[in-house]
Every structure is written in structure tokens, then in C-alpha cells.
Amino acid sequence: MGDVELEAVAVLVNGVVTNTLAGITVTNTQLGLLYTNQIPNPLSSMQPFATSGSYSTNYNAAINICAQCHNDRGALPTDTSFPPHNSSQYNMLLGVVGVLPSGEPTNQPATHAFLEKQCVTCHMQTSSYVSPAQPANSGHTFQVDSYAACATCHGSAADAQNLVAFLAFDINNQIQTVNAALNEWATTKAPPALKTKYGTRAWEYSNPGSLSPGGPGPTAAEQSSNAVPANIMQARFNLYLVVNDGSLGVHNPLYCLDLLEYADELVEAELSQ
Numbered sequence: 001m002g003d004v005e006l007e008a009v010a011v012l013v014n015g016v017v018t019n020t021l022a023g024i025t026v027t028n029t030q031l032g033l034l035y036t037n038q039i040p041n042p043l044s045s046m047q048p049f050a051t052s053g054s055y056s057t058n059y060n061a062a063i064n065i066c067a068q069c070h071n072d073r074g075a076l077p078t079d080t081s082f083p084p085h086n087s088s089q090y091n092m093l094l095g096v097v098g099v100l101p102s103g104e105p106t107n108q109p110a111t112h113a114f115l116e117k118q119c120v121t122c123h124m125q126t127s128s129y130v131s132p133a134q135p136a137n138s139g140h141t142f143q144v145d146s147y148a149a150c151a152t153c154h155g156s157a158a159d160a161q162n163l164v165a166f167l168a169f170d171i172n173n174q175i176q177t178v179n180a181a182l183n184e185w186a187t188t189k190a191p192p193a194l195k196t197k198y199g200t201r202a203w204e205y206s207n208p209g210s211l212s213p214g215g216p217g218p219t220a221a222e223q224s225s226n227a228v229p230a231n232i233m234q235a236r237f238n239l240y241l242v243v244n245d246g247s248l249g250v251h252n253p254l255y256c257l258d259l260l261e262y263a264d265e266l267v268e269a270e271l272s273q
């Protein structure tokens, strides 16, 4: 390793960032009111954040380190090419992405957003060396491989693990319900040209997400002029936000359930026309 790289590492490890968000309800007591930019001791943040370029040009020291990459990248319900990327975890945690009925707050953070280290609390749980068979775990795989961090609020680690399975069951059911409703729209209500050409993929993005393998969806031009109505676009957006978040609801349980419920209502409104 050359001198320049060594210097860069030193700066990172010793660097401290003052929390510009003092006053916000996240209490991070690590190192007093100062925060390092070491991954295991991150700054918590509560304001919405989305990138549109590369990591280096977008880096914002006032934002949770994981969110520098794990954000929604400005995805919108009006997008036609791709479903929201599988990186919206930060915005999901804060409850600031997705379409809800007008009048509902546009900011519905999960209780999980108020964990001291946010993502790191769950994804980088550590344990000490016990024996060769139980080595120390530094948490650097980012896998949720322990539920110990959940016990303070959910009774026990085992209870929390059961809750995850229970919620996953519920969320998967809702995903299938909305998916089935969209397929029904595609095969019964979509404009004939789309129905013929794309079948059940008529509701999809030009590059369909994981729910619709097997080929392309309608082009941007084919989706325009209300051929794919706003209700359907908003429903597919909510649906793929939850699917591509990858936590099956854990990041923001009530919000994810709301997004899917509203998606279903939006599709039902189109089906009943």
C-alpha cells in the first residue's frame, strides 16, 4: 500500500463529524455529541436523502453512512423504465417514499428509525470470541444473523425472530394480492394493444421487476396518454418499493402494510370502472 492510501485511511478513521442535526429526536450518545465516520459508529439522520449521481459526488456527511448508497435515488411513481431500485431502505425506514392517500402524513418514520445506530443496530450486531466454534463476530457481513438487539423492545430474541416470520407471511400475502389485482387489470382492463402485446405484463415497467419475468413491458410511449393510468403506476410503485426493500416489512412495518393496502385500493378503483 502506498503512502497516499495509508494517509487516506488514517483520515477516515480519525475523522469526526459534528452532528448538524442536534435537536432531532435521534439520540446518539456515542463519543458524546460527536460522531465518527467509522461504519460501526455511524451518525443517525432523519432527513430524506436521495442521490442521483455517483457516491463521491453525492456524499453528505450529515446523513447516515449506509444511506449514502441505500437510498431511493429519486425514484418516482411516474417512472416508466424501471421499478424503484432495491436500495430504498433508508427512505423506507423514514417512511418518506411511496404513495399514500392525500391527507396522510408524507413522513412516517418507523420506531426502528429511532434506534441509536439505525441500520447498524440490526445489521452489524457484534459478539465476542467464545471458543473456536463460536468466534467473535464483527458484524461486517451486514447480515441480520442475531436478534439479540431486538430483545429490549420485543421481549426476547426468539420473539423478535417469530415476529419477523409472521410479518413476512403477511407482507408476502399482500404482495401476492396486489400482484394478482394488477395482472387482472392487465388482462381485462388494459388497452387492447397492450393486452395483446404484453399479457399480464401490461401493467409493468418497460423493464419489468422480479414479479414479471419473461420479457419486456410496455415502452414509455405505450404507457403514455393514460394507457397505463396514474392509479396503476402508483400501485406498481408502492408494490415494488416493498418488494425491492428486501426486509419484507421489517424496516417500517406499518408503513409497508399501508403502502400495499393503498396499492390494492388503487388497482380496485381501476378494476371497478
Ligand code: HEC
Binding pocket: 039, 055, 065, 066, 067, 068, 069, 070, 119, 120, 123, 124, 141, 142, 143
Ligand atoms: C458505497 C455504497 C454502499 C454503502 C456505503 C453501504 N452499502 Fe450495503 N450494499 C451496497 C450494494 C451495491 C449492495 C448490493 C450488493 C449486491 O447486490 O451484490 C449492498 C448490499 C447490502 C446488503 C444485502 C446483503 C448482502 O450481503 O448483499 C445489506 C444487508 C447491506 N448492504 C447493508 C448495508 C449497511 C447496514 C450499510 C451501512 C453500515 C451499508 N450496507 C452501506 C452498497 C453500499
Ligand code: HEC
Binding pocket: 066, 067, 070, 089, 090, 091, 093, 112, 113, 115, 118, 119, 120, 121, 122, 123, 143, 144, 164, 245, 246, 247, 248, 250, 251
Ligand atoms: C430493526 C432492525 C433493522 C433496521 C433498523 C434495518 N434493517 Fe435492514 N433488514 C432487517 C431485517 C430483519 C431484514 C430481513 C432480511 C435479513 O435477514 O437480512 C433486513 C433486510 C435488509 C436488506 C435486504 C437484505 C437482502 O439480503 O436482500 C437490506 C439491503 C437492508 N436490510 C439494509 C438496511 C439499511 C441500509 C438500513 C438502514 C437505512 C436497515 N437495513 C435498517 C432489519 C433491519
Ligand code: HEC
Binding pocket: 109, 110, 111, 112, 115, 121, 122, 144, 146, 147, 149, 150, 151, 152, 153, 154, 160, 161, 163, 164, 165, 167, 250, 252, 253, 254
Ligand atoms: C427501540 C425498540 C425496538 C427495537 C430495538 C426493535 N424494535 Fe421492532 N418494533 C418496535 C415497535 C415500537 C414496533 C411497532 C411498529 C412501529 O412502531 O413502527 C416494531 C415492530 C416490529 C415488527 C412488526 C410486527 C409488530 O409487532 O408490529 C417486526 C417484525 C419487528 N419489529 C422486528 C424487529 C427486529 C427483528 C428487531 C431487531 C433486529 C427489532 N424489531 C428491534 C420497536 C423495536
